[in-house]
Amino acid sequence: MNEITAPLRSEPHPITGAVYQAIGDGLVRVEDKANGKSGIFRHDGTWIEGDLTHADKHLLGYVGGPDLPPGHDVLWTLMPALEEDLPPWAEAQEAARQGQPQRPKFIAKYTNDPGMETPEGLRSAAHVPLEFYLDHDRRPELIPDVYRKSSPVPGGPEKVPSARYFDRKYHDLEVEHIWKKCWQMVCREDDIREVGDYQLYKVANLQYLVVRTAPDEIKALENACLHRGRQLRDCSGKKATEFRCPYHGWQWKIDGSLPLIPAEWDFKGVRKEVSRLPEAKVARWGGFVFINPDPGAISFEEYAGPEMMEHYAKFKLQNRYKQADVTKVIRANWKVVQEAFLESYHSIATHPQLLLHGSECADIRFDSFGNWSRLGHVGVSGSCPHRGMTLSKEQALDIYRQIADFMRETLRDMIGDEVDQYSDAELNDQGFNNLFPNTSPWGGWARVVYNFRPNGDNPDEALMRVMFLAPWPEGKPKPEPKAQRFLDADQYWTEAPELASFAKIFDQDCGNLPQVQAGLKAKSQPWVWMSGYQESIIRAFHHNYATRLGLEDGE
Structure with missing residues (x-):
């Protein structure tokens, strides 16, 4: 502790x-x-x-x-790539900060956000159109076309049935129509660098061994012996040469083939039906390994969509170094947990310290493109309309450019002159995006990747995984990726100091979630409300969710 x-x-x-x-x-x-x-x-x-x-x-x-331990309470976007560089770097930053004027901490009476009408609908009083930033970017020729695309989720506030978060009926439907049918992130390619390296992936009652079978080949094998069903491996591992069943010794090659059945004379005619372990489809994108158990699944690229492919293309996620990887048990349904990170509306109450700097995040941009949603795209913080403080467009643009300049020089120390390939918009991009059903690689240089899934076959518990992907120079050998750390339900995120200041934010976020899970069962009204705009990405998620599960309206 x-x-x-x-x-x-x-x-x-x-x-x-x-x-x-x-x-x-x-x-x-x-x-x-x-x-x-x-x-x-x-x-x-x-x-x-x-x-x-x-x-x-x-x-x-x-x-x-x-x-957090001394030296670790630093903003995650400003961390060095290697943790051993953190304490002196943090001390230097603190010394520099002490010599500079500090932003005041404003105390202001709660006034409520009056909102405003815009051509796209009602928005916060802090609203600054994305186009204003893009039209005033100092390097407009570098902005990808996808940054100018707009796709808000249509409609207004909607009801979502509460039972979706705890009724086993929905959990079982998810297994059949989501976990057996959708593309899901398992690990980084760097986690399985050598032939024989493998990651054990569990979701609900499904298990796969995701293994590098050749220098440029990865397979996802069902983690169950075809004899009596014993799991072949109980954890991830390195440099396996075979997966030998601990129960009766059936021997499987790492490519899923079966060279040996002990006492095969007693299994006459069986080999034809058990010659290979069943496999899931595998895709590699941005240094990630994804799997899909559905043999008829469309390609990952088609599933993610052209907007997602274009949005991340320049950021070369495959070059990043995995500097943190933490998974924690949360006593709440995986959708309850994920939805806490698909909106910023909760900042007002859950993260009051952010309001001290005007960081209410009320003017967040939301777009949904099929299976991929884009959140928090490009804009800047500083306004706090619930306390009567909003920036003018000109003030927001000034902060926008200051952030771009600061990020450009910070990144120059990490990736060199490659940073000059990026516009102000890309250097400001901190979008906490989401690929249905459960993976959120943030945009820009924010480093953060979320993943959410059920904890085993229990609809009342989830596993929340957080990765940090640090900028790393192209062509320079990367260090060994940080090993995954596991936290149980009663541990604090601050017990993972590699998450820097984000750990304290997560403790605030997750402090709500068991009480949400309990409240969903206690409330007499059998639904929850999702707002028209600020919770619109959650509405988009539930539209996809209902379609995939074959649910009727309101079910």
Whole structure:
């Protein structure tokens, strides 16, 4: 378990102005000077003493909860590629920061976002059209055409049946129509560099051994002996020469063929039906390995669509170095977990510390192109319309260009003059995109990749996987990819310090999810609401979901 908050944090609440001060041992003192009250709380929200009896749980956790080791609380986009470079780099950045004027932390009364009408429909009062940024880009000739494409999800607020998140009926339908039929990310090619290296992939009740069978060949074999069904491997591994069943010794080559049945005389005529392990289809894209168990599946490229292919083409994800890979058990359905990362509407309540810098993320761009959705495309933060603070177009453009200049020089230290191939738009791209059903490689240089799936055959638990892919110079040999770390349901994300400041954000996000899962079962209305725009990508997901499962309207 991490040490609790060292050094001790202190933050004002962005709306109430109450000061949250860590006092050690997981305790936080909250002082509301405006109302003359104060109280002491555990970082999980439990009141201990004082006349102030309720406080913001998410800010309590951020201030007083388990923290990162010294030197690791840095923005994930600014991390060096190698963790051993992090402490001195972070110290240098901190020293430089101390010598610069700091952005003020604004306390402002909650006013609600009045919204505005736009040619594409209702948007936040902070809305700045994407076209404004693109039309004022200083390197417009470098902008890919796909950046100018617009495809908002039509329609307004919609109901989604709550039972989709816990009823086993839907879990079983997902196995048949999603996990057996859709393209799913398993690993990076770098995870299985040598012939015989393999990754064990589990989703629901399905299991595959994804193995490099030749220098330029990868196969996905069902992880079950065709004799009595014993799993051939219980974990991932390196340089296998065979998969020998531990139960009766049937011997399978890594290409899935069967050279040996012990006492084959007793299995007369059987070999014809058991000569090869069944396989899933395999695709490689951007350094990732995807599988699809459906033998009749369309190609990965057709499934992802031309917009996704074009959007990532210049970023050369295959060149990235995997500097973090963390999987955590969450006590909630995989869709509940994923949907927490398909919108930024939750930032207002879940990440109050971000509002201190005007980072409400209210002006997020959403587009949906079939199986691929694009979120948070290009725009900048700084406005906080729920507190009456919005930037003008000119102010937003100034921040946009500052970020581009900063990213350009930061990346130059990592990938050299290759960075000059990118427009301001691409250097600002932080989109947390999603490929149906469950994989989210972020856009631009954000490094982040999400993946969500059921934890075994349990619809009430999920596995959330987070990778960081660091920029790496083309042609330079990459280090060994970071090994995957596993966290159980009761561990904090901050126990994975390689995730840098994102770990504390994840702890806030995931702090909601078990309570969402419980609330979905407790509520009498058998549906939840998804908004017209800010939750439109979740609506797009459920349109695809219902179509694939063959559900009727409202089912």
